Amino acid sequence: MRPINAMSSMTQSLKGNNTLPRPCIQPNSKGIGLRQEHIDALCELPKHPDIDFLELAPENWMNIGGAKREQLQEIASKYPLVAHGLSLSIGDCLPLNETFVQQVARFLEEFRIDIYSEHLSFSRDSQGYLYELLPVPRYKENIPFLAERIMRVQQIIQRPLVLENISYYHDYQDEMPEGEFIAEIVKRSGCELLVDINNAFVNSRNHGFDAKEMLRTLPSDAIRYYHIAGHLEESDHFLLDTHGKHVQQSVIELAQETIAIHGSKPLLLERDNNVPPLVVLTEELREIHDQILMPTRPVRLNTVEANCA
Amino acid sequence: MLNPPDKMVSQTQALTATIRSSSFDRSTCRYGEFVRDNVMGVLTNTYPLFCRQLPSEQLNALIEEFIDVHHATEPQFHHIATEFAKFIQQRAQQSDVEHCVDVAYNPKSLSSNEVALLEYEWAALSVEVDTVVLPDFFKWHFENNECLGFAVELNPTIHLLALPFIVHSESVTFLTHKRDHVYYALYRDSHQQVMTLALQEIDVAIIQMIQQEPAQTLERLQQNIAQQAASFDFIDWVERFCQLELISVRPVGEIV
Numbered sequence: 001m002r003p004i005n006a007m008s009s010m011t012q013s014l015k016g017n018n019t020l021p022r023p024c025i026q027p028n029s030k031g032i033g034l035r036q037e038h039i040d041a042l043c044e045l046p047k048h049p050d051i052d053f054l055e056l057a058p059e060n061w062m063n064i065g066g067a068k069r070e071q072l073q074e075i076a077s078k079y080p081l082v083a084h085g086l087s088l089s090i091g092d093c094l095p096l097n098e099t100f101v102q103q104v105a106r107f108l109e110e111f112r113i114d115i116y117s118e119h120l121s122f123s124r125d126s127q128g129y130l131y132e133l134l135p136v137p138r139y140k141e142n143i144p145f146l147a148e149r150i151m152r153v154q155q156i157i158q159r160p161l162v163l164e165n166i167s168y169y170h171d172y173q174d175e176m177p178e179g180e181f182i183a184e185i186v187k188r189s190g191c192e193l194l195v196d197i198n199n200a201f202v203n204s205r206n207h208g209f210d211a212k213e214m215l216r217t218l219p220s221d222a223i224r225y226y227h228i229a230g231h232l233e234e235s236d237h238f239l240l241d242t243h244g245k246h247v248q249q250s251v252i253e254l255a256q257e258t259i260a261i262h263g264s265k266p267l268l269l270e271r272d273n274n275v276p277p278l279v280v281l282t283e284e285l286r287e288i289h290d291q292i293l294m295p296t297r298p299v300r301l302n303t304v305e306a307n308c309a
Numbered sequence: 310m311l312n313p314p315d316k317m318v319s320q321t322q323a324l325t326a327t328i329r330s331s332s333f334d335r336s337t338c339r340y341g342e343f344v345r346d347n348v349m350g351v352l353t354n355t356y357p358l359f360c361r362q363l364p365s366e367q368l369n370a371l372i373e374e375f376i377d378v379h380h381a382t383e384p385q386f387h388h389i390a391t392e393f394a395k396f397i398q399q400r401a402q403q404s405d406v407e408h409c410v411d412v413a414y415n416p417k418s419l420s421s422n423e424v425a426l427l428e429y430e431w432a433a434l435s436v437e438v439d440t441v442v443l444p445d446f447f448k449w450h451f452e453n454n455e456c457l458g459f460a461v462e463l464n465p466t467i468h469l470l471a472l473p474f475i476v477h478s479e480s481v482t483f484l485t486h487k488r489d490h491v492y493y494a495l496y497r498d499s500h501q502q503v504m505t506l507a508l509q510e511i512d513v514a515i516i517q518m519i520q521q522e523p524a525q526t527l528e529r530l531q532q533n534i535a536q537q538a539a540s541f542d543f544i545d546w547v548e549r550f551c552q553l554e555l556i557s558v559r560p561v562g563e564i565v
Binding site: 070088 | 310313314316318321324325328329338344381382387497
């Protein structure tokens with residue numbers, strides 16, 4: 001008896017965790033989201049010089065084997081990763097789903113991911129999950145409850161939770177200004193911030209406030225990185241945060257102002273719809289990054305660099 | 310842990326109640342549309358055959374009912390597919406009970422064929438993302454009967470299915486007789502491809518024998534089969550299914 005065409009690709013292609021690089025994301029780093037459309041190219045090609053890091057939704061990769069897992073191992077061996085979650089539902093009124101948070105923590109450890117960002121939103125009611133990022137009512141009396149949940153998450157994941165200002169399409173009555181609400185949550189919980197510049201722009205237009213004023217309210221030291229994206233303007237001038245178009249010049253200008261206020265931080269270009277080829281998206285990333293960083297004040301190296309081994 | 314303020318509970322619950330309601334007003338509640346679009350997007354990606362099988366009104370009505378009544382417990386957005394499959398199965402069971410007590414026929418009900426199609430696509434998804442690590446598959450060429458002392462194990466991703474349809478690459482053909490079905494093995498190969506393999510009854514019987522007594526030797530398996538199908542070329546079967554990576558064969562003791 002003799003074996004012919006012995007197959008051991010699985011064991012050969014899986015790399016041990018110790019081969020993964022330590023995340024090394026600098027304040028002037030730039031990245032894109034990890035999209036299905038680009039996975040083959042990212043696996044097959046050498047590291048792209050314009051991509052300093054990739055952001056992924058941990059939920060799409062946790063507890064998943066097969067080809068996807070092998071692809072992620074390959075990508076993680078080339079690029080530092082940032083985890084940007086969708087399912088935490090930090091702002092719901094039910095007991096925190098700690099099982100889920102523990103799964104996220106294991107995933108972060110496995111892929112040596114330092115940054116775990118999520119949305120300041122909720123996705124669940126007493127019936128169950130709704131799979132959408134819904135706005136949390138911005139009232140002072142809600143802050144202690146939210147801060148306690150954030151601290152519990154931080155305890156489990158053993159790092160600061162990085163929260164993003166969402167784009168929202170619903171107003172509760174007489175709410176606190178968004179910037180003040182977020183700043184108070186940071187103060188009470190010790191969380192960090194992912195500032196989505198397009199979301200601030202979209203919200204300011206839809207809800208009638210000054211985006212720059214809102215951004216100015218946020219604590220600079222807490223900001224871990226920025227998101228930038230394109231939006232869709234509907235016929236009634238209502239804006240939708242679609243991540244489906246080039247970034248508008250007005251958003252780029254707001255990004256320049258944001259960096260003038262808060263300094264340079266890693267920048268992530270989001271594109272989730274009408275996703276162009278990798279070469280086109282990276283070109284856009286480079287152009288935006290150049291435009292935004294040109295008129296900036298000196299770069300401040302912050303805690304992100306300290307994570308580079 | 311602190312309890313949420315009452316007003317926070319009532320306000321968030323009011324928003325989600327509006328979203329879940331099929332009569333939501335698009336101009337005041339954009340989220341109703343977003344949630345339905347999210348579900349539709351996942352379903353058309355994950356269950357393309359099932360979605361193509363249904364008229365769009367029926368699919369929309371099912372999504373509406375899913376959002377309205379289903380208790381989704383899995384947080385991940387991609388689990389919408391699993392939650393929808395659970396919803397359809399619960400709905401089918403409920404429909405069976407109602408038929409037993411002679412409740413009027415519901416025109417929104419899915420046929421058993423349609424439910425089977427959804428379950429097939431769900432099983433394919435499960436096989437694709439199964440976290441199990443596949444063993445090495447050696448493509449044995451057996452000479453004489455020297456392999457009989459070896460033990461056999463199944464591909465750990467295998468799902469055995471009896472389907473009321475024939476599976477083609479991008480479509481299915483439903484069988485005309487209600488009681489007819491075709492056996493299939495759904496599994497992942499060493500290239501991480503999901504394979505759908507039509508099986509004969511004897512294949513199913515042997516696979517079930519392996520499932521019932523894992524890691525048994527080929528010799529023992531051959532003896533059991535010979536009692537029921539004396540002329541069956543078992544060694545040829547083993548070689549063929551090793552090639553297909555549905556089973557693997559290795560020395561006794563190497564299989565846990």
